[in-house]
Amino acid sequence: MKKTLCLAFTSISLISFSSHASTFTDPIDGMFDMGEYLAENAYGFLPVPIIITEPAVGFGAGMFGIFLHESEEEKQTRKTQALNTLDGGAQLIPPAVTVFGGAATENGTWFAAFGHRRTWKQDSIRYMGGVGYGNAFVDVGGLFERTIETDTKGLGGIQHLQFRMDDSDLFLGFSQSYIRSEIRSSNNFVDAIFKRRFGESSTTSGLGITLEYDTTNSFFFPTEGMSIETEYKWYRDAFGSDFEYDTFAFSVTKYQPLSSRFTLVGYATLDSLEQKEESNAPNFPGLSLPPLAKPYIDMRGIAAYAYSGDTVSTLQAQLMWHIDPRWSLLGFGGVGSVADQASNLYSENEWAYGVGFRYQIARRYGIHMGMDFAFSDDENAFYFNLGSGF
Template sequence: MKRELRRILTAAGLLAGLCSPSHAFMEGFIDQEDGYFDMSDWLVNRKGFLPVPIVITEPAVGYGGGLALMFVRNSMRESAERAAQTGHMVPPDIFVVGAAGTENGTRAAFGGGMVSFDEDRWRWRGGVARTDVNLEFYGIGGALDGVDRSLGYSLDGWISSQKVLRRLGESNYWFGARWIYIDFDSKLALDGRLSRLLPDEMSQKSSGLGLALEHDSRDNIFTPSTGWVGAIDAMFYEPDFGSDTTFQSYRGHVFAYWPLAKTLVLGGRADMRAARGRVPFYQMPFIDLRGVPAQRYQDENTAVLEAELRWDFTPRWAAIGFVGTGRAWGRRTNFSEGDDVLTKGVGFRYLLAKKLGLWAGLDYARGPEEDVFYIQVGSAWR
């Protein structure tokens, strides 16, 4: 067993550019208490530049991958020392650049980061990406179901998201301001027979300012077992802000976690999104569930409920079961007329970093039209 672990570690070291022939290097990835593979010490103490492989399994764009170069300015250990002084767990400052692609021709290059400052009273999260994404459009409210099932389209251009958060006193609540800028050349495989079914809003540029109120009392930012995180966001896109059209987007979500027993954790997710005004078709809300391709079910309003049960059947291994439902409505139907989208699935997790409470694994989800595999690192909910 240990020989196999060493082979895995050697391959991982080569992939990350960190391979060393020394016995001490590989022993650093073995937990001294149980003898299992564990990345705690490497993640807790490591800082500087780290190569990170990217694996993509999103059915909307197909399988793919890429590579990111991450710079960690302060280690997890240093963050823990700061937390002892401030009373709050301060995430490490991280910057990243990378590129990825998928089998359907989607390509993206990106850069971004997250920074905490002033004793974690302020946080910044932001990123910029250059994308060429190929997707399928199914019509708002499923308008294309009776004609052609979908139309291919591409989004070629730039997107930027910048967010600043301020802690409210010494609480777990944060007040934030956000700016989103999108400049896409959207190309749709359109003919005259279908134009009447498509939205008029084909704008190339969206620029909006927004506000957010967030709460985060999770016991762990990676794989929580108790507490909850939630937010209310509102974005306003106006020509005065540089947008081609006027519209608004809203989101309210809560992810909560309850320990039912020492080895059982129940998670619940409620997520609602809405858009009003002349919304570009690619920015309309969509049902976001495992087992459903991104952008598959779109409308002016969407609501999602999902539950997940994790059973830690050994200290290192866990089984996952989940079920979710979503509904989209607004353009052609009211809420009661909207059709439910049901998904379910199973998965497994391995405790990858015991000191950080970081679990990783694989999910198998069955949606209304296809079965999908997802690689998960930390929580599946974003």
């Protein structure tokens, strides 16, 4: 399946290239570039192949299409900028973006998703939303003091709406999430517990408040500035949720130029979950919530949901070497920890590290694509990535 999808992507690319060869050559440096094709072709999109090596679900493949939406005035402004500077239009307000596609893996996991992001009033209002449907076979750690195979099928969606506070770099907003899922297990004993605890299906639904500080110089591939994001979300019966709990998510990303060729990136996260007493399930220790509800260590090289709990934190760093305006090499590493409360974090740690590269495939928009090769004590994996990796 992976080879078939990759071959299909290659064929589509070659057909597009032969039909629009002139639009795939940058007028400034003569390099392969899809910026003009995306801007000038009414049906143009950036095909992003997905080769999945995520240890949690096994090998797989898929494809997403990224569509950019601009007015004629915005197109002309960005085109003029791209013809006069090597940065292109990377530091202009990003266009509206629509993403659609799907993927599948060898263990039976599959998903399809649609997402959209746009801004209004000179980036004073930001919206991001998405919906997806899929079936995930994931081994989740920490259930019944062991790792349990779970089979989760469902439909879910998220939304974020943010408003710039005066003329500052601070955004106040609201978030909403909804997931309707069916949870099973190949272990008959565990499956019986799942059915008794969650029934044939269950719903998690929450509303939250967000606060973001953003001074980054590009949406698609920042090289300078800082982003601080905070979200507190309430899951309640009043919002349609079968489970009542609160989540807190905090992240900070700092892009620090060391010179014209090197950028150092620091990234830290803290995620926590607090259950309400009425939602606890004393007869099902470790299973008062759906298995995929808890935060987990999310790092390149570590299987998703392999380490999950009530409190999770990661600390990561990445050094990017910008060889020229097109090519960048990068090295990254980090540590993650799971604990029952914040004071116990980093008493036990999980490490991961790796290398990667990026190619600026659409200079007009500052879009970079590439691959990362990541390693940890338990897993090795590689990823196709759009952007810096954070």
